[in-house]
Amino acid sequence: MKLNKHLLATGIMVANLFAGNAFGAVSEEEAAKLGDSLTPMGAEKAGNGNEIPAWDGGLATPPAGYKDDGVYVNPFLDEKRLFTIDQSNVEEYADKLSPGQIAMINRYSDYVIPVYKTHRSAVYPEKVMSDTVANATTTELIKDGNGLGNYETATPFPIPQNGLEAIWNHITRYRGGSIQRNSGQVAPTENGAYSVVKFQDELTWKTYLKDYEPGQAENVLFYFKQAITAPARLAGNVLLVHETIDQVKEPRSAWIYNAGQRRVRRAPQVAYDGPGTASDGLRTSDNFDMFNGAPDRYNWELVGKKEMYIPYNSYQLVDQDLNYDDIVRAGHINQELTRYELHRVWHVRATLKDGERHVYAKRDLYIDEDSWQASIIDHYDGRGELWRVAEAHSMQFYDQAIPWYAIETLYDLLSGRYLVLGLTNEEANPFTFDVERMSRDFTPAALRRAGTR
Template sequence: MKMTVKPSVLAVLALGLMAGGAACAKASPEEVDKLGKSLTCTGGEKAGTASGVPEFTGKWLGTPPGIDYKPHVGQHPVDPYKDEKPLFTITAENLSQYAERLTDGQKALFAKYPKTYRMPVYPGHRDFRFPDFVCESAKKNAQNAVMAASGMGVENAVKGALPFPIPKTGLELAFNNLLPFRAFNENTIRDNANVLADGTVAWGRMYNRSLDLLDAPSEAGKPLVGLMAQGMNVTILPERDKGTVSVNAEPVDFGKDKRLTWSYDPGTRRVRQVPEYGFDQPMGGTGGKMTIDQDRLFNGSPVRYNWKMVGKKEIYVPANSYKIHANTVKYADLLKPGHANPDFMRYELRRVWVLEATLKEGYRHVYGKRVLFIDEDTGQALVSDYFDARGQLWQHALINYYYAFDANTFHAGTSFYYDLNSGGYAAYNLFQERPIGPILNKGDLTPSMFTPEAARNAGT
């Protein structure tokens, strides 16, 4: 919803944000000195726990020894832990033993599907590390980065790592999720499934191309300003929307700039700028089960929510999710009524930051509250619960991340968005049955590929 706010009110809002920690102090020298020692270089606690959180080893950068993998060509992920078996499986029958380490949404799935929903829990591993330039950028950010007074951007930060390795506020956690270290190039043909309660599937398919402008090695250490990323989506399915193209540009600072989007309509053969894009507008091809700002569990401007850091908690989350992305996985085996087939899932016990977002007075969104569970090592949200305007739990969503050997970082794979009311769900970013998986960091994308003219050319 677009709002008109008087300048005097804007001043009050800015002061309130500053008072609430939006422009809080940088990490202390003592805290910064822990990076790479008791903390990972991006701020996670290295030590494991007696309850099962794994110790960080960081023994592998890129492809592990003994793994046959050809980078930058779209080979499907290869599982370095393929011979492991679950330590135990959480079911509706033994749920009470593990309830303290589950989210509200996970427990709701057990209640809704007591006979079929399971969570296989595997040995934990934190074996992969980031390149040295990521650690260097992360340390600079820990020393210098602060939230802008508006709360909509970051100041004094550099590219090449998440902005707040030692977060102090909810907004800082939110911007870690918006600006983590990720692949700087991606080409993917992804399938999206709108799975109805009876298991019937309505299919969508998109060609996705994205250019991250922050995380190429050549950008590391440069000031964090300008654009965050550019993207293009070309619709392949459903047939009625075939040939629709959108291109977008995502800013680093939402207080200074807005995300810009242009759409090509094959019917009129015209490109037009979309007046507003994001927030709770429906995500195409998901039957309304996803909003645009749910990709990666939250994206875009944080302006409509108040953000609260609740603290850290040990939670069973998807981790090292290679098995589900193998090219041997068939959609018919994976997508079952009510929920994805648990046989393809892998959960591990991890420490996560709990980030709670509540809708601001005067703003609208279909989700009145969102609770994100953010990985301590990467800053990326792994799991999220969504509540309606009445405060009732509505959705549970998760992303199956895996360490991409050709990008030297963790990549967002297939995600599931469960509607706990209707019993349907969206399976997003499927590529298991595609002959080529995500092509990462090939280095063949340029800003000129994401212009309105490029959208017109892609749609013809």
Template sequence: MKQRIALTLGVACMAYAALASAKVGPDEAGKLGKDLTPVGAEKAGNADGSIPAWEPAPKHGNLSGEFPHDEKIDAEKPKFTINKGNLAQYEAKLTEGHKFLLKTYDSYKMNVYPTHRQVDYPAEVKEATVKNAGTCEMIGTDTLDNCKLGFPFPIPKTGAEPIWNHKLKFRGDYAKRYNNQMIVQRDGQFVLTKIIEDAAFYYGSPSKQVPLTKDSGEFLRYLSRTIAPPRLAGTFILVHEKAGTGEAGRAAWLYTPALKRIRRAPTVCCDNPYEGTDGHQFYDQVDMFNGSLERYNWKLVGKKEIYIPYDSNKIAGNTIKYKDLVRPKHLNQDLPRYELHRVWVVEANIKQGTSHTFGKRVMYLDEDSWNIVAEDDYDNRGQLMQFHEGHLVVAYNIQAASTVPEVIYHFNSGRYFITAAFNEDKPYDLSVKYNDDYFNASSVQKMTTK
């Protein structure tokens, strides 16, 4: 009997080892802060100098009331423009989505500017990231253990690890943002949806430093309130975001004025359409990608130099109106800024026995910030059906980076969807604070009566 128990335990231990990603050794971890930045990017530029060495910018600016801006960068002129006529010259450094847009629309172009690598993070986040390299592990694709505050996998070995770096990136302690959304028709017409979002970050918060372990996985709380148009106004979505799957994973609630009560909402997941987007954004496309990884096999393809949206202060700022940003079939491409950067390329292929509208997803993550900045999405026949583009801005006021706005191009309909725009409202407010119970279902129910 003892032998059988011992054998069973041995098999269980081997299964655990097979599922857990390995920590990097001391020699590899020792590269962080030397050849690599403290969060895992290559410090040096590329061979021809078109990508410069990392030069982090100092922290500056107020926590509220400031739109993204950098006077020096914003005054620069394009180095060159990529269009349908010269596509062949540059296509090796383009996503499939950008190539599709350039081939399909004569009016689509990409203005390429000098590259800057100024993203930095607070000292506590960088120090914690270095420690995580030798302690943090992943069990399967959705459970993390021995991870604290910093990026969990600065030297990734599997495809799921960079995605967790994106999901757990530092964003401060709390945030309030105005999220304006537009479904843009082929003729350029759109209706504005206005959402106010509140968030509390637990894992990536220097003041909280809530660790992730195999037994405890909550890392953020999120509440959205739709305020326009009238047919959607009064809708609330509450999420407790957790590492793990099933009952151990995400907990979500939905309130709609028609029902007049808040209820658990397991459908706030995966490729279910986000409320009010008419199917133009799935729940797992919020913030480029979020939620469970369990439906896919994740492959780390490697690094590549490509042109990506970067230092996009102009289209995120308050000098541009939505009518100036929107054009038929695609954004007004006079406005976005593209730079050459190194990215991590991750490929996700649907697991047998599971389902998702996307059979394959190819994601591109900026090496300096771990933000997903672009995603090629394929249907289950292998055809490119969507392209998701995040325009990255550097938040000097908290030392971080994020993508605003984000655009999802629907190639089957010719429409596109803009989200996370706040040009005509207020910028992020990172000075706010919330009590934990603000993000409870009972508290949200009370808000609906005000």
């Protein structure tokens, strides 16, 4: 793979080198590139002279036709497909695809990658970008990279020097200060039959709590609450997570309210390779949001930067004129509804440490340079065989200045099954931003109040 030599020359380390000391902040001279040759988030501002344009501020204005109602119209609806990657030409484009993408194309004759014009639509609120610039010279990795020092909000390492910094950028990226999402999850059988599990998720960064005070819950990053609303046999079960910054010092705290038993209990299994909620065994807890949680079980290598065809500007997948039957197919989602563009990504490789346990022995992550969102992750089992392929179909929430996911997919190459998370086409009020929450809303006692039966 061809590395970006310019960025390597500016101090990128292609290794995971830590000896327990603080590490991460860059010099004032290096940080001065942010907003100049680099965007405020650390991406290369210039294009590649061909398919990738220069970043010009992102999609900061809602397109004509948007009614400010959370129903996102597609600003690129009239654009024509440039070409399609399929079994007939996959080798021609193999250098811009992940091994997992190639495996999906080779396995399914109708798994195609429709390629469109590239739009660098990602942009964050001004405060998030200015806080990110400030973090460049102050935030450090501590505890062998398993925690952040001098950090409170925004992206910690806009100029990453190793794989751990890059993955922390994904984990901590801004997704709205306090947001509620109503969505569906499906796990189709091999023949495409499925039922929908519906969730109401709440995600609130501690600094956005109405009663937040500086120094409060010092090691907490954010609060997450997830209630199952359907089917009836699962409805009323609620998960609560206090996500910590240093999960080695203080592991993630999680509780589950079981509606049938009408009681709250601790949930230490909601971490690492514990089973994902109602996922039919098709994902681990740390597969949610592509990757989440403590990074301490892996060695993280920053392999470099490359150009790849990744899912992007995926507005068709949130079109409320579609229903779930239009999207869900046997083996994979309806790829004719997807959109891929050529973007630069950071390639980060996670390799399981000696003596640690996880069902995934290796992960190859491809993280979008403009948003710090993981776009594609290839997962390998203990034998070194490619096992699962995750794709995040991203979009820009242009009324909120938030890049996020339309849906996430996780394909199991061994079983022939897959999982789709975040479906919203059939949901009323799928996204609510700026939800007002107090710290008391994210206590174990609040779980009991949230139970519906």
